[in-house]
Amino acid sequence: MSDDRGFWTGLRHRLHQALSAPSVDSDELEKAVNMAADREPAPVIWLLGLAQSGKTSIVRALTGSSRAQIGDGFRPCTRTASIYDFPPEVPLVRFLDTRGLGEVGYDPAEDIALCEEQSHLLIVVVRASEPRPQAVLDVLKKVRKRHPDWPVVFAQTCLHQGYSDRQTEHVLPYPFGDDAWQAKVPEGLARLLLAQREFFADLPGNGPLLWVPIDFTRPDDGFEPVDYGLDALWSAIEEAASLGLEMRLRTDPGVTDLYSRAAHPHIVGFSLAAGTVGALPVIDLALLPALQAGLLHRLAGLYKQRWTARSSAEFLGLLGSGFAAAYGARLAGRSLVKLIPVWGQTAGAVWGASTSGAITFALGKAACSYLDRKREGHDISANALRQAYRDGLDQGRKLLRQQQSRTGSPS
Ligand SMILES: Nc1nc2c(ncn2[C@@H]2O[C@H](COP(=O)(O)OP(=O)(O)OP(=O)(O)O)[C@@H](O)[C@H]2O)c(=O)[nH]1
Ligand SMILES: [Mg+2]
Structure with missing residues (x-):
């Protein structure tokens, strides 16, 4: 002894x-x-979406990294892909933030090949107000043909843009986990979200598609909480990764x-x-x-x-x-x-x-x-x-x- x-x-x-x-x-x-x-390398989650759809905002909310530079809502912001480890020293998961699609004169083919090589699953980021993001669908189809079993988490962002003028608060508790969510959220928003789901419905492949409406607002936007849907996004990532990440x-x-x-x-x-x-x-x-x-x-x-x-x-x-x-x-x-x-x-x-x-x-x-x-x-x-x-x-x-x-x- x-x-x-x-x-x-x-x-x-x-x-x-x-x-x-x-x-x-x-x-x-x-x-x-x-x-x-x-x-045991940590899984890499690739964030894909149009410019200014909210990819980096998601990385910032999930990792708390101040390195993640968020744009002004108009001009494309992230110019090259970068990795964010979470937690930073001992990553359990790694987020690959990428340059936005749809910019005139930007051919993403090379970047996409590189991202695809390193990743294990995808978060596709789409503004709720953008019902038919064609450039995203085009890339996604190709990726899922090559990786039919990859799960895809769709983060539908900027929800309040789909509210009517009278709707000045988020619906609480967060309703989207519930099958009856459509009856609980503003009608205009429900329509937008469903149209988007429809648009992506025929993706090739058999990996699950998980839909997570979120709204990561600035404090001066006046919405509470400022990270509406963050917990649901973590849950979807856990589910998609099915790596026992919960704990x-x-x-x-x-x-x-x-x-x-x-x-x-x-x-x-x-x-x-x-x-x-x-x-x-x-x-x-x-x-x-x-x-x-x-x-x-x-x-x-x-x-x-x-x-x-x-x-x-x-x-x-x-x-x-x-x-x-x-x-x-x-x-x-x-x-x-x-x-x-x-x-x-x-x-x-x-x-x-x-x-x-x-x-x-x-x-x-x-x-x-x-x-x-x-x-x-x-x-x-x-x-x-x-x-x-x-x-x-x-x-x-x-x-x-x-x-x-x-x-x-x-x-
Ligand atoms: N209201 C609201 N604004 C958001 C949300 N996500 C992003 N934004 C705003 O949208 C703008 C663009 O956000 P970014 O996170 O920089 O978007 P991105 O997809 O990384 O853009 P690029 O780097 O240009 O491809 C910023 O002004 C954000 O504050 C959201 O869920 N709700
Ligand atoms: Mg960005």
Whole structure:
């Protein structure tokens, strides 16, 4: 047991060092992330549509990336395709934003071939007020001939342009998930949306077509919420990707505060990366604290705080033996820890994907509780923090199990 303790203390020490450093050791983090990405690349989702249909607005709403430049509604904006990873360091999914179709003098053939090569599914973006976007249909037909099984999510944007002057608010709750939606939305809008569905109805191929009306407005447009339909769009992406993304991308049910919601995909991304690194036959254990520190730094950023030597010591101190015991219990049971010759190298069988992934998940959830209390200017009790960690372990194990059953990778 003393070996175990030394081992876990070492890990904790590494994590503390990494958290106390003024910045993340990006080399180690990058190495770990690349290793995970090589083993399991994230699916690429290609956004296709006319110029100024709202492709980049969708990328911005889904990823929160400020790099995504949105146009003025008149002139074409995005000139070359670019990839947006979500979450950025440990992508669970990658969005390929592209140049708009339909611009005079722009032959998209070359760009399209390139996008098609990299992608796994499509989000077609069409303004609700554009019932017959011929240039989009032409491309889509060709793509689906070559990839008949690709699912297509149709994002029908700028809904309020189909409202009458009297309709100054969105229909809430969001009605489009319901079969009877047509009776619930303004008549003019229903007509536009149905005409568009009709227009694309004869696409070749057998992959599912999913329709998601959305309206991502500017605050001064006066519509609430400004990201109307965002949850439905995530659901459609999950369904289309059918990659068990639910647990990965969206927050756990019941979590309503904005910070936790924003934190969740990062925790999942880093935990899956930790799981992948942990499953390798021979791993460099320095990579695991690097990933965990990367996650905790990222979370601190989201909570508008920074880790210091002091806060890191306090956080790990409050977690106390719970942190090590959770590892220890699992490993001592298998009496395998004694096989670990030196800190820094071990066999993946000892470590295991679920252990490293679940612990990373639990650390992330515990860190959210810690950072949340700090943000409000309060201290957190050791009990509350350990409870958050234990709950995180359960949830993390479920996530990793789900991941393993999907990929068939070892635990
Ligand atoms: N009301 C509303 N406006 C939107 C929506 N989506 C996009 N817009 C607006 O439409 C304009 C174009 O949005 P972009 O996201 O730049 O469109 P894009 O398809 O990336 O355009 P290109 O890069 O030129 O191909 C911007 O002024 C957005 O604010 C939407 O769902 N509702
Ligand atoms: Mg754009």
